[in-house]
Amino acid sequence: xxxxxxxxxxxxxxxxxxxxxxxxxxxxxxxxxxxxxxxxxxxxxxxxxxxxxxxxxxxxxxxxxxxxxxxxxxxxxxxxxxxxxxxxxxxxxxxxxxxxxxxxxxxxxxxxxxxxxxxxxxxxxxxxxxxxxxxxxxxxxxxxxxxxxxxxxxxxxxxxxxxxxxxxxxxxxxxxxxxxxxxxxxxxxxxxxxxxxxxxxxx
Amino acid sequence: xxxxxxxxxxxxxxxxxxxxxxxxxxxxxxxxxxxxxxxxxxxxxxxxxxxxxxxxxxxxxxxxxxxxxxxxxxxxxxxxxxxxxxxxxxxxxxxxxxxxxxxxxxxxxxxxxxxxxxxxxxxxxxxxxxxxxxxxxxxxxxxxxxxxxxxxxxxxxxxxxxxxxxxxxxxxxxxxxxxxxxxxxxxxxxxxxxxxxxxxxxx
DNA sequence: CGATAAAATGAACAGTGTTCATTTTTCTGG
DNA sequence: CCAGAAAAATGAACACTGTTCATTTTATCG
Numbered sequence: 001x002x003x004x005x006x007x008x009x010x011x012x013x014x015x016x017x018x019x020x021x022x023x024x025x026x027x028x029x030x031x032x033x034x035x036x037x038x039x040x041x042x043x044x045x046x047x048x049x050x051x052x053x054x055x056x057x058x059x060x061x062x063x064x065x066x067x068x069x070x071x072x073x074x075x076x077x078x079x080x081x082x083x084x085x086x087x088x089x090x091x092x093x094x095x096x097x098x099x100x101x102x103x104x105x106x107x108x109x110x111x112x113x114x115x116x117x118x119x120x121x122x123x124x125x126x127x128x129x130x131x132x133x134x135x136x137x138x139x140x141x142x143x144x145x146x147x148x149x150x151x152x153x154x155x156x157x158x159x160x161x162x163x164x165x166x167x168x169x170x171x172x173x174x175x176x177x178x179x180x181x182x183x184x185x186x187x188x189x190x191x192x193x194x195x196x197x198x199x200x201x202x203x
Numbered sequence: 204x205x206x207x208x209x210x211x212x213x214x215x216x217x218x219x220x221x222x223x224x225x226x227x228x229x230x231x232x233x234x235x236x237x238x239x240x241x242x243x244x245x246x247x248x249x250x251x252x253x254x255x256x257x258x259x260x261x262x263x264x265x266x267x268x269x270x271x272x273x274x275x276x277x278x279x280x281x282x283x284x285x286x287x288x289x290x291x292x293x294x295x296x297x298x299x300x301x302x303x304x305x306x307x308x309x310x311x312x313x314x315x316x317x318x319x320x321x322x323x324x325x326x327x328x329x330x331x332x333x334x335x336x337x338x339x340x341x342x343x344x345x346x347x348x349x350x351x352x353x354x355x356x357x358x359x360x361x362x363x364x365x366x367x368x369x370x371x372x373x374x375x376x377x378x379x380x381x382x383x384x385x386x387x388x389x390x391x392x393x394x395x396x397x398x399x400x401x402x403x404x405x406x
Numbered sequence: 407c408g409a410t411a412a413a414a415t416g417a418a419c420a421g422t423g424t425t426c427a428t429t430t431t432t433c434t435g436g
Numbered sequence: 437c438c439a440g441a442a443a444a445a446t447g448a449a450c451a452c453t454g455t456t457c458a459t460t461t462t463a464t465c466g
Contacts, residue, residue: 005412005463012414030316034454044415046456055454110376111316113233125378132377156377157368157388164367165360173313174335174359175328185360196399208432208443215445237423247446252424 013051013061015041021062021105029059029108059112060124066105071130073098084138085194091134092162092186099166110167132159142197158193165189216254216264218244224265224308232262232311262315263327269308274333276301287341288397294337295365295389302369313370335362345400361396368392 019040023032034055038045052058077094081087099106114120135155140146146154168174169182222243226235237258241248255261280297284290302309317323338358343349349357371377372385 002412002464008463009413030318033452035452045454046416047414049455050413110374111314113314115233120376122378125376128377153381153384153388154391156371156380157392160368160371161364161392162367163371164365165363168359168363168366171313173323173328174331175325177359178356181356185356188357189360189364192396192399192403194399195402196395196397199398199402200395205433205443211432212444236421248423249425249447250445253444258423 009051012041012043012047015043016048016051016058017061017065020058021065024059024062024108025102025105028104029111032059054115056112056114056118059108060120062105063109063112064124064127066102066109067127067130069102070095070098070106070109071133074130074134078134078138084141085190087138088135088142088158088194089187089190091138092190093183095162096166096182096186099170103170107170110163131163132156135159142194142201144201162186162189212254215244215246215250218246219251219254219261220264220268223261224268227262227265227311228305228308231307232314235262257318259315259317259321262311263323265308266312266315267327267330269305269312270330270333272305273298273301273309273312274336277333277337281337281341287344288393290341291338291345291361291397292390292393294341295393296386298365299369299385299389302373306373310373313366334366335359338362345397345404347404365389365392 016037019037020032022040023036032055034048035045037055037058038048041047048055048058052061074091074094077090078087080094081090132152132155135158136151139155139158140151143151143154165186166182169177169179169185172179219240222240223235225243226239235258237251238248240261241251244250251258251261255264277294277297280293281290284293335355335358338361339354342358342361343354346354346357368389369385372380372382372388375382
């Protein structure tokens with residue numbers, strides 16, 4: 001049996017992801033260094049490359065954890081309301097809250113790019129489904145005319161819109177960007193969309 | 204007089220920004236290299252640092268150009284319609300078209316981050332105003348209840364939402380992201396918002 | 407236990423942006 | 437038009453990056 005070997009390798013991977021997660025959370029993705037991560041994890045520099053093909057794959061595993069935590073936060077937010085419109089509003093505020101509470105880890109989800117044009121592996125792409133999973137049901141209630149495919153497409157569009165609002169604002173790309181106005185703007189934005197969908201149903 | 208010196212320095216800056224712009228347009232921001240830029244510009248490596256404090260400032264000047272071109276594109280889009288709702292729709296489609304036609308230069312606008320926590324200089328932050336400049340007027344017509352401050356805030360929110368939809372889709376962060384559905388989704392999204400604003404006016 | 411295979415090690419490598427002593431160019435007073 | 441002075445261009449050197457690989461250490465199993 002190769003139990004001890006597998007155990008050690010699993011332990012090493014965990015320590016490396018822990019270390020990378022802590023570094024990203026503290027200083028952001030751009031400040032991540034292979035030497036610091038391996039030092040924090042208590043292993044040699046080269047050990048990183050026995051556990052992961054490169055540093056990008058390590059970041060993907062950190063992002064994997066973040067997506068899981070974000071998924072839980074969104075699930076709780078979705079459960080906080082029954083009315084579809086209020087559910088969407090709660091999801092948006094929950095997303096904003098997570099981004100504010102985990103600024104660097106959240107930013108790493110979208111700031112990380114694969115080198116050259118190497119594609120993100122499918123297993124990780126699939127994990128992004130949690131971002132739209134809880135949007136689909138309330139959206140179906142608000143826009144009953146959409147079929148399954150259109151519904152998922154629209155849910156993605158809706159997520160991307162909310163994400164854009166939060167990202168642009170938290171990055172402070174505009175002069176006088178007022179972060180404290182963000183919850184209100186997000187609420188007004190969702191209200192506008194639900195009103196639009198209500199009008200479409202009524203017509 | 205120091206005419207020749209100033210002229211040469213201005214020429215050098217122009218050549219460097221030209222070279223950086225071409226490199227980013229061809230291969231993306233991440234592939235930008237000081238040695239390649241200076242080689243393209245026909246100067247020594249060190250000359251870059253007599254023209255710009257660092258490579259980030261050079262990128263800022265490239266982004267400055269891109270924002271100006273994007274501003275023109277949006278102005279043309281805004282002029283293509285008179286109805287406020289159609290104007291917003293045209294702006295969204297114009298934004299999408301610019302992003303598709305200039306993928307790397309457009310991405311550089313938002314993928315570039317200052318090192319550490321060095322702030323973007325105000326002159327460049329101010330240039331981002333072109334992104335919302337043409338949204339304000341049609342938005343004012345559609346949402347007459349907003350005062351000046353709320354109007355600009357809402358315009359920024361609206362831009363950020365459209366930007367998010369385009370960015371997330373073009374980056375292909377989801378499985379089965381169908382880029383060809385983007386214009387339709389964007390149109391449906393704007394229609395939803397205008398319908399929501401119409402409902403708010405009617406009530 | 408001893409032979410073998412696997413994994414951990416960290417010095418070395420190729421690459422990056424940036425600096426700085428040196429050379430070259432430009433400016434200006436006579 | 438020409439020195440002397442000032443400024444700018446140069447590119448080798450520097451500190452740092454992620455990654456590799458010959459060597460050492462550790463785990464496996466007959």
